[in-house]
Amino acid sequence: MVPEVADVFDALAAPARRAILDVLSDRDEQTLFELCGRLAAEHDVDLTRQAISQHLGVLEDAGLVSTRRDGRYKFHSIDVTPLRSAVSRWLDKEENP
Amino acid sequence: MVPEVADVFDALAAPARRAILDVLSDRDEQTLFELCGRLAAEHDVDLTRQAISQHLGVLEDAGLVSTRRDGRYKFHSIDVTPLRSAVSRWLDKEENP
DNA sequence: ACCATAGGCAAGTGGCTGCTTGCATGCAAG
DNA sequence: CTTGCATGCAAGCAGCCACTTGCCTATGGT
Numbered sequence: 445m446v447p448e449v450a451d452v453f454d455a456l457a458a459p460a461r462r463a464i465l466d467v468l469s470d471r472d473e474q475t476l477f478e479l480c481g482r483l484a485a486e487h488d489v490d491l492t493r494q495a496i497s498q499h500l501g502v503l504e505d506a507g508l509v510s511t512r513r514d515g516r517y518k519f520h521s522i523d524v525t526p527l528r529s530a531v532s533r534w535l536d537k538e539e540n541p
Numbered sequence: 542m543v544p545e546v547a548d549v550f551d552a553l554a555a556p557a558r559r560a561i562l563d564v565l566s567d568r569d570e571q572t573l574f575e576l577c578g579r580l581a582a583e584h585d586v587d588l589t590r591q592a593i594s595q596h597l598g599v600l601e602d603a604g605l606v607s608t609r610r611d612g613r614y615k616f617h618s619i620d621v622t623p624l625r626s627a628v629s630r631w632l633d634k635e636e637n638p
Numbered sequence: 639a640c641c642a643t644a645g646g647c648a649a650g651t652g653g654c655t656g657c658t659t660g661c662a663t664g665c666a667a668g
Numbered sequence: 669c670t671t672g673c674a675t676g677c678a679a680g681c682a683g684c685c686a687c688t689t690g691c692c693t694a695t696g697g698t
Binding site for chain 3: 475476493494
Binding site: 454462469 | 546547550551553554556559562563566619621624625628630631632634
């Protein structure tokens, strides 16, 4: 699935998903359970594992999170590339074209 | 009202509001009726005047749109400053701190 | 083989919000 | 002062989505 600009902004609209990006921005290659722990401990995000998993799915569909499987573990990492291109339409505005 | 980061991303979540920013990015100082016309003609946004007005309110609360009153006209302009600071937490990440 | 761990799938529900409808306000031209 | 235009306010309804609950698959250790 190719990520659209709309998917990026929809993904960023939820506070829980922004907190996930914050945690992943601190350290890459985290599993679902690691994320659940750190979200509850450091970001006051008290959701079930399934809720976090669904949020990760949205972020992955938007291309903001990339994953790598190894056995029964799935490691998540942040990727800001889609965010850069999503906001460039307004931030890279030329003053004198 | 001081705009929060959450307000910025909530504002950007709606396609209609992103279209409004696109129109304002083209030309500043547009009135509500001008915006309605250009949104319908060039961006396939077919909403009532009140809907557009509410969207403008959300954008204004987020600090993404600034307004200037003159008589019975109200001119709207884009301001990308809150957007820059909202995305900087992920985009301005230092590789070697 | 068995059990515990890591994660996935799916349906149901409550609450929020986006849009419309109807009316009100304010300014300006005649 | 009346008429018309640009905008503002508020309530109500319908649709969506965030979260939970319950069950399932698979991998790895003992």
